[in-house]
Amino acid sequence: MVKLYENLIVQTVSRLLIPAMQIFGLYVIAHGHGSPGGGFQGGCILGASYILMLAAYDIAELKRHMSETLNTILCCTGVLIYAGIGLLCVILGGNFLDYSVLYKILPVDPVKARYMGMLGVEIGVGIAVMSVMISIFLNIASAGEHEGAAR
Amino acid sequence: MDTIDFIIGKYNYWVYIILMMIGFYAMIAKNNFGKKLVGMNIFQTAIILYFISTASKKGGATIPITLSEHMGAGVSTVNAVQYLNPLPHVLMLTAIVVMVSTFGVALAILIMLYKKYKTLEEDEILGIIKAGKES
Amino acid sequence: MKFIAIFAVLITGFLLAYATIDMPDWGDPNSPPSTHVSPRYIEKVIIETATPNMVTAVLADYRGYDTLGETVVIFTAGIVCILLLRRSPDG
Numbered sequence: 001m002v003k004l005y006e007n008l009i010v011q012t013v014s015r016l017l018i019p020a021m022q023i024f025g026l027y028v029i030a031h032g033h034g035s036p037g038g039g040f041q042g043g044c045i046l047g048a049s050y051i052l053m054l055a056a057y058d059i060a061e062l063k064r065h066m067s068e069t070l071n072t073i074l075c076c077t078g079v080l081i082y083a084g085i086g087l088l089c090v091i092l093g094g095n096f097l098d099y100s101v102l103y104k105i106l107p108v109d110p111v112k113a114r115y116m117g118m119l120g121v122e123i124g125v126g127i128a129v130m131s132v133m134i135s136i137f138l139n140i141a142s143a144g145e146h147e148g149a150a151r
Numbered sequence: 152m153d154t155i156d157f158i159i160g161k162y163n164y165w166v167y168i169i170l171m172m173i174g175f176y177a178m179i180a181k182n183n184f185g186k187k188l189v190g191m192n193i194f195q196t197a198i199i200l201y202f203i204s205t206a207s208k209k210g211g212a213t214i215p216i217t218l219s220e221h222m223g224a225g226v227s228t229v230n231a232v233q234y235l236n237p238l239p240h241v242l243m244l245t246a247i248v249v250m251v252s253t254f255g256v257a258l259a260i261l262i263m264l265y266k267k268y269k270t271l272e273e274d275e276i277l278g279i280i281k282a283g284k285e286s
Numbered sequence: 287m288k289f290i291a292i293f294a295v296l297i298t299g300f301l302l303a304y305a306t307i308d309m310p311d312w313g314d315p316n317s318p319p320s321t322h323v324s325p326r327y328i329e330k331v332i333i334e335t336a337t338p339n340m341v342t343a344v345l346a347d348y349r350g351y352d353t354l355g356e357t358v359v360i361f362t363a364g365i366v367c368i369l370l371l372r373r374s375p376d377g
Binding site: 159160161162163164165168169171172175176179180204205206207208209210212215216217219221222229230231232234236237238239240241244245248249251252253255256259260262263 | 315327341353
């Protein structure tokens, strides 16, 4: 339950800012090809939105939106997407992480297939960085005890 | 004007070396472990800035994103002198991630030190260890 | 103790500044980092990968293997923090 009249201004402003930060983080990941950005940068912005939620509210509120099991599964999924695309290129007949052989399953020509391979890889990196940022901050700020800590 | 040209050509390295030495002094001379960690962070940031400063090119080079007038269909009229060197930027992205990782693990070890010895000063921890060894 | 630290810092700083005499000037287009393989990346990035952003193209395509190692490094740091600090709630 959110306690009212405790940091009311910070909580209201963070309610407005957190969705805007998440949309901006997804924009930075998706437009990494035409403007400055990419996987690491967008992942940090997405992680920062959850850290703002942790700073304005308490740990129980964060656990409602991003549980610990989901966080750990997302962290492993990011690395798995990256290595999975590399292995997919080996299965289709090219070298490891050689995205130009992806034209066999995607309806594009080999030059554009490298573009699509890079996009998939950046999405994997962004997911991994977001969940690791949340996990490191949560464990260090609460010193390991997620239930008994006050803030 | 030879000395002035020499100073203008090299002063970016000297500024970052001064920043590196500030971080290095904090790592070896301070007594608190938290302050040593802050010194390590300053040192790593100075090294990253040092490498980024070698990527610039004189004569109006722009950022390493291809302008739309250079992107033909299959033919590129890009000249390498017009764009900055992208390689140090790429390597420093990796270095920033390594910096964040080592800082996170160092803070975790700091919390475990505090739980065991109840203090974060270096000489007090050494005194507790020596007293535990003699008894 | 602090005098030894200041002395060591000054000696190290002077040695590093002495090594910058041989380094290339600031902003030189013919310096060794800006030749050999970097012009090849800048000129061929649109033809080979159709990506305007050269930094993302080098990071994810030409040097993609290093970025895989990078992602494993940050994954390991997250796992180490969980292993060192997290303890189950005492029941």
